[in-house]
Amino acid sequence: MREIVSIHVGQCGNQIADRYWRLILREHGLNENGMPKDGSSVSANSNMEVFFHKVRDGKFVPRAVLVDLEPGVINRIETGEMSKLFDEGSIVRKIPGAANNWARGYNVEGERVIDQIMNVIDAAVEKTKSLQGFLLTHSIGGGSGSGLGSLILERLRSAYPKKKIFTFSVAPSPLISDSAVEPYNAVLTLQRIRDNADAAVILDNEALFRIAKSKLHRAPNYMDLNNIVALIMSSVTASLRFPGKLNTDLGEFVTNLVPFPGNHFLTASFAPMRAIASEGQVRSNFPDLARETFAQDNFTAAIDWANGVYLSACALFRGDVKAKEVEENMASIRKSLNFASYVPTGIKIGVAETAPEGFASSGLALVNHTGIAAVFERLVAQFDIMFDNHAYTHWYEGAGVPREKMAEARDTVADLAKSYRDAS
Amino acid sequence: MDISLERQIASASRSVEEARRMSYNDPSRTGDLVEHISVLADLRQKEGDFRKAEGLYREALFRVQDLRKPDHELLAGIYSLLAYLYDRWGKMDLAAQFYEKALKLSEQHGFQDADKAATIKNNLAMIFKSLRKQEKAEQYYQEALDSFRALYGEENAKVASVYNNLGVLYYANLDVDRAQSMHEKALAIRQNLNGSDIDAADLSQTYINLGAVYKAQGDFQRAEECVDRAKKLRASANGYAPVARRSASLLLDRSA
Ligand SMILES: Nc1nc2c(ncn2[C@@H]2O[C@H](COP(=O)(O)OP(=O)(O)O)[C@@H](O)[C@H]2O)c(=O)[nH]1
Numbered sequence: 001m002r003e004i005v006s007i008h009v010g011q012c013g014n015q016i017a018d019r020y021w022r023l024i025l026r027e028h029g030l031n032e033n034g035m036p037k038d039g040s041s042v043s044a045n046s047n048m049e050v051f052f053h054k055v056r057d058g059k060f061v062p063r064a065v066l067v068d069l070e071p072g073v074i075n076r077i078e079t080g081e082m083s084k085l086f087d088e089g090s091i092v093r094k095i096p097g098a099a100n101n102w103a104r105g106y107n108v109e110g111e112r113v114i115d116q117i118m119n120v121i122d123a124a125v126e127k128t129k130s131l132q133g134f135l136l137t138h139s140i141g142g143g144s145g146s147g148l149g150s151l152i153l154e155r156l157r158s159a160y161p162k163k164k165i166f167t168f169s170v171a172p173s174p175l176i177s178d179s180a181v182e183p184y185n186a187v188l189t190l191q192r193i194r195d196n197a198d199a200a201v202i203l204d205n206e207a208l209f210r211i212a213k214s215k216l217h218r219a220p221n222y223m224d225l226n227n228i229v230a231l232i233m234s235s236v237t238a239s240l241r242f243p244g245k246l247n248t249d250l251g252e253f254v255t256n257l258v259p260f261p262g263n264h265f266l267t268a269s270f271a272p273m274r275a276i277a278s279e280g281q282v283r284s285n286f287p288d289l290a291r292e293t294f295a296q297d298n299f300t301a302a303i304d305w306a307n308g309v310y311l312s313a314c315a316l317f318r319g320d321v322k323a324k325e326v327e328e329n330m331a332s333i334r335k336s337l338n339f340a341s342y343v344p345t346g347i348k349i350g351v352a353e354t355a356p357e358g359f360a361s362s363g364l365a366l367v368n369h370t371g372i373a374a375v376f377e378r379l380v381a382q383f384d385i386m387f388d389n390h391a392y393t394h395w396y397e398g399a400g401v402p403r404e405k406m407a408e409a410r411d412t413v414a415d416l417a418k419s420y421r422d423a424s
Numbered sequence: 425m426d427i428s429l430e431r432q433i434a435s436a437s438r439s440v441e442e443a444r445r446m447s448y449n450d451p452s453r454t455g456d457l458v459e460h461i462s463v464l465a466d467l468r469q470k471e472g473d474f475r476k477a478e479g480l481y482r483e484a485l486f487r488v489q490d491l492r493k494p495d496h497e498l499l500a501g502i503y504s505l506l507a508y509l510y511d512r513w514g515k516m517d518l519a520a521q522f523y524e525k526a527l528k529l530s531e532q533h534g535f536q537d538a539d540k541a542a543t544i545k546n547n548l549a550m551i552f553k554s555l556r557k558q559e560k561a562e563q564y565y566q567e568a569l570d571s572f573r574a575l576y577g578e579e580n581a582k583v584a585s586v587y588n589n590l591g592v593l594y595y596a597n598l599d600v601d602r603a604q605s606m607h608e609k610a611l612a613i614r615q616n617l618n619g620s621d622i623d624a625a626d627l628s629q630t631y632i633n634l635g636a637v638y639k640a641q642g643d644f645q646r647a648e649e650c651v652d653r654a655k656k657l658r659a660s661a662n663g664y665a666p667v668a669r670r671s672a673s674l675l676l677d678r679s680a
């Protein structure tokens with residue numbers, strides 16, 4: 001069993017859901033309606049229960065809750081190929097949107113939907129036998145995913161204090177950014193992630209953009225970025241869903257990756273990073289795969305590698321890989337990584353037999369590196385410039401978030417950055 | 425936990441989920457959804473899970489508020505269910521707030537049946553009493569009393585209950601004379617009720633309250649008589665279990 005309930009919030013959160021569930025369906029041999037494909041053997045030897053709830057007619061319904069304050073993205077999912085996949089009872093959409101304002105998502109609009117959302121989550125949890133936790137996808141720079149996402153995190157933590165909460169949190173980049181207030185939203189959200197999540201995989205749009213661009217040789221779009229996110233998310237849970245020698249559940253990730261409470265901000269890398277639409281299967285030899293998995297420029301956050309150290313690292317290899325090769329190659333990779341002097345220097349390794357579709361084998365690194373402080377420092381600096389000039393703060397005050405509360409969040413994130421620097 | 429309650433909750437949950445699905449594409453089904461939600465919320469309260477019950481009523485509340493065509497009656501109903509929940513949960517400020525919302529809405533739109541409005545007023549009075557707002561409490565009891573008397577005449581169980589509650593309020597304010605008069609009126613009614621309205625527990629409560637009043641006035645003889653009567657009533661009603669009260673029913677002040 002050990003089921004996982006996924007919660008997708010806001011434009012970014014649901015656009016990720018779109019890529020993610022397509023990938024998960026294919027991995028489990030299901031068609032877009034959640035029915036097993038003819039002749040598919042995948043569903044037979046995988047643990048479907050983790051992500052799906054089977055209903056009477058043999059259909060597998062995702063354990064997913066889709067939430068947005070603007071109907072656009074969810075409407076597109078509902079009128080697209082996966083129109084019959086999700087349970088309409090677990091889709092919560094509301095108007096009139098959070099207008100890229102954290103405070104509107106958290107207070108004004110959030111207040112009116114949070115109970116429905118929690119009731120729907122409770123109902124999803126009641127369909128599980130032994131829930132291990134929740135995955136939340138969202139951006140932290142907008143209004144719904146950030147503000148309402150924060151509210152959901154708080155309520156989730158108090159309703160399910162013992163369950164693991166993992167967020168996949170997209171951090172804004174001025175390169176692609178939609179609005180000036182994103183640093184405010186991001187900082188306010190990071191405070192809630194620090195206080196309520198067990199682990200957060202930071203997906204920096206700047207890094208995702210750079211990775212996608214260098215591998216695709218063209219200007220990437222959101223869906224290209226989201227494909228990378230989907231591959232990372234599916235790999236994080238692969239060893240729970242497919243047979244393999246080394247199983248890692250959400251709890252073990254937390255134990256292995258989080259040396260100090262609160263310092264649970266992770267970054268990830270997926271390899272091989274290739275244009276996924278290209279013909280045929282991507283094959284790579286293991287040494288190359290392992291090297292790419294831990295290549296610094298392949299990680300999804302703009303980490304300050306030069307001035308930081310590894311606090312912990314996990315690797316998960318999927319598909320056609322041999323135990324002996326893994327052992328040999330990872331030993332030398334481990335030696336090349338700069339670990340903090342006071343932590344064990346091992347890399348926790350997992351293996352799952354099934355690779356993502358289109359790949360013969362793949363690698364995932366999930367790491368806790370003190371250089372993540374750079375991401376927080378960047379956001380705090382952007383926050384300060386506006387905040388000191390009182391730019392746009394009245395929008396937040398008007399929606400129930402006074403300046404003191406914003407300053408408090410800012411200090412929390414600055415302290416977080418400092419605690420990572422101090423741990424170096 | 426009670427197996428049958430567990431089963432009822434499971435089945436009510438399924439109905440709510442189905443109703444959510446139906447109303448997802450068809451907002452005109454919101455009324456159905458609200459109905460299923462309140463059944464489930466009621467069961468959650470029985471289970472003792474006030475938090476979940478609150479979440480369910482609040483979902484219903486915002487669903488109804490979002491309807492294009494406002495349904496004030498449905499809304500007022502949810503307000504009073506929420507108020508009743510907070511009342512039992514011990515969140516008196518919230519209970520008062522929501523009862524008052526329900527009342528205001530019903531006065532504005534003139535739909536609520538007078539019995540319900542009077543019940544809410546009685547309940548509000550009791551909450552204000554516990555919040556130590558004596559004047560507001562007395563005023564709401566008086567209004568509830570007037571409405572029940574206008575509706576049913578003097579000889580009525582609900583009228584007696586409000587007399588009782590007023591008596592308890594006066595007694596708590598050391599206004600023993602008025603307390604006496606209220607409890608005597610309650611007694612006169614409760615002694616002469618017939619059929620299904622007879623409630624031994626209520627009647628014996630009245631004797632106990634009267635006993636306390638007489639004692640406070642130094643009339644120990646009558647005080648003792650009252651206590652004896654109450655004891656006999658209790659003894660003869662042994663084994664009798666009062667029926668569970670329906671939500672938003674009249675709250676009775678059982679304190680002496
Ligand atoms: N990676 C990625 N980022 C997105 C996507 N959509 C929006 N964003 C980013 O998310 C932020 C805006 O938040 P958005 O999700 O649109 O707001 P919300 O709908 O109010 O939660 C900006 O930083 C965007 O660059 C997406 O599909 N993928």
Ligand SMILES: [Mg+2]
Binds near residue numbers: 011142178
């Ligand atoms: Mg947007």
